[in-house]
Amino acid sequence: MSGRRFPPVAALTVGSLALIVVGGILMASYVPRRPPLGAPTALAAVSAALALASVFLLARLEQFAWDRFFVVFRWGLLAYVVSAGMIGFAFVRDHIRGAPLALVLAMLVIYALDVPVVIAFTVARYSSPPHAAR
Amino acid sequence: MTDVQAGTTEVSARRRPEVVPVRGLPVVAAVVAFVVVSIAGNWLWALTFCHVVGGALWTAIDLFVGLIVGPILARLSAPARAEFAARFMPAMVLLMPTLVLMTLAAGFQLALLEGNLAPGNPNHSWLIASYCVVGVMAVIALGVLEPANITVLVEMRKEHPDGAVIALLMRRFVYTAGITGVMQAATLIIMTRVATQ
Numbered sequence: 361m362s363g364r365r366f367p368p369v370a371a372l373t374v375g376s377l378a379l380i381v382v383g384g385i386l387m388a389s390y391v392p393r394r395p396p397l398g399a400p401t402a403l404a405a406v407s408a409a410l411a412l413a414s415v416f417l418l419a420r421l422e423q424f425a426w427d428r429f430f431v432v433f434r435w436g437l438l439a440y441v442v443s444a445g446m447i448g449f450a451f452v453r454d455h456i457r458g459a460p461l462a463l464v465l466a467m468l469v470i471y472a473l474d475v476p477v478v479i480a481f482t483v484a485r486y487s488s489p490p491h492a493a494r
Numbered sequence: 495m496t497d498v499q500a501g502t503t504e505v506s507a508r509r510r511p512e513v514v515p516v517r518g519l520p521v522v523a524a525v526v527a528f529v530v531v532s533i534a535g536n537w538l539w540a541l542t543f544c545h546v547v548g549g550a551l552w553t554a555i556d557l558f559v560g561l562i563v564g565p566i567l568a569r570l571s572a573p574a575r576a577e578f579a580a581r582f583m584p585a586m587v588l589l590m591p592t593l594v595l596m597t598l599a600a601g602f603q604l605a606l607l608e609g610n611l612a613p614g615n616p617n618h619s620w621l622i623a624s625y626c627v628v629g630v631m632a633v634i635a636l637g638v639l640e641p642a643n644i645t646v647l648v649e650m651r652k653e654h655p656d657g658a659v660i661a662l663l664m665r666r667f668v669y670t671a672g673i674t675g676v677m678q679a680a681t682l683i684i685m686t687r688v689a690t691q
Contacts, residue, residue: 370641391611450602453603
């Protein structure tokens with residue numbers, strides 16, 4: 361196995377996911393009351409920044425198995441859009457409206473992107489040179 | 495595990511696993527549809543069924559894989575481990591996310607329906623503790639365990655799989671399954687507490 365070093369794409373994406381989970385727990389802990397939005401908004405903003413940093417580092421990669429990355433990313437995205445859609449549906453069904461709903465939807469978008477990115481990156485890094493040479 | 499870390503593994507006539515077992519997708523779709531209908535109709539029996547059945551299977555599988563299968567797997571020879579993984583990992587790709595989705599979505603709606611989320615309810619703080627436990631498990635499962643699972647399957651489909659990559663990621667899979675298995679003990683304590691208050 362090669363010692364090729366990759367930028368911390370997985371670490372940043374998992375960090376972004378963890379912040380979304382914490383924000384989601386904060387918001388869910390107030391249901392059925394209206395949650396205060398300050399802390400969850402800050403967590404979502406930092407999470408989005410980490411996700412963007414991860415995408416930036418990812419986009420700069422050379423000699424990377426992009427074909428494999430996109431195949432896995434597309435299927436992962438499909439699965440996690442369904443998962444996020446179901447969570448979103450539960451919030452809409454429970455009459456969450458306005459700014460809290462917008463924040464939940466934004467967090468779900470980040471969640472639905474983070475998980476496929478970390479799965480696809482992990483798969484593609486082991487299909488990239490020098491692994492791909494075999 | 496050092497026997498597979500040396501390099502490329504070539505196993506003639508080996509089994510090439512499906513990454514996603516396509517035959518299982520209709521079952522997953524049916525389960526998801528059932529959960530959606532249960533939530534949409536606030537159907538008490540169906541919500542309880544989804545939460546209890548999903549939660550029992552999720553907890554039992556996590557404990558069994560983390561504490562029983564994992565340590566056994568770690569001591570198997572490389573070919574035996576590869577053969578086991580080729581049959582076991584595809585099932586986990588569909589089974590675990592479906593059970594988690596079923597348990598959490600139905601459980602949240604059930605708690606709301608039964609008033610357990612109201613601030614004055616004695617179960618409220620226990621449910622927040624349960625969110626925290628599930629949150630940690632979710633980050634481990636989605637961020638480490640599932641990528642390792644999928645990568646092992648993709649690696650095993652290659653013409654010449656890298657044994658070192660498979661060994662590394664299987665070890666990661668087994669350790670993280672062990673951590674989530676131990677964390678399920680906390681879920682058992684919380685849920686039995688909630689059910690008896």
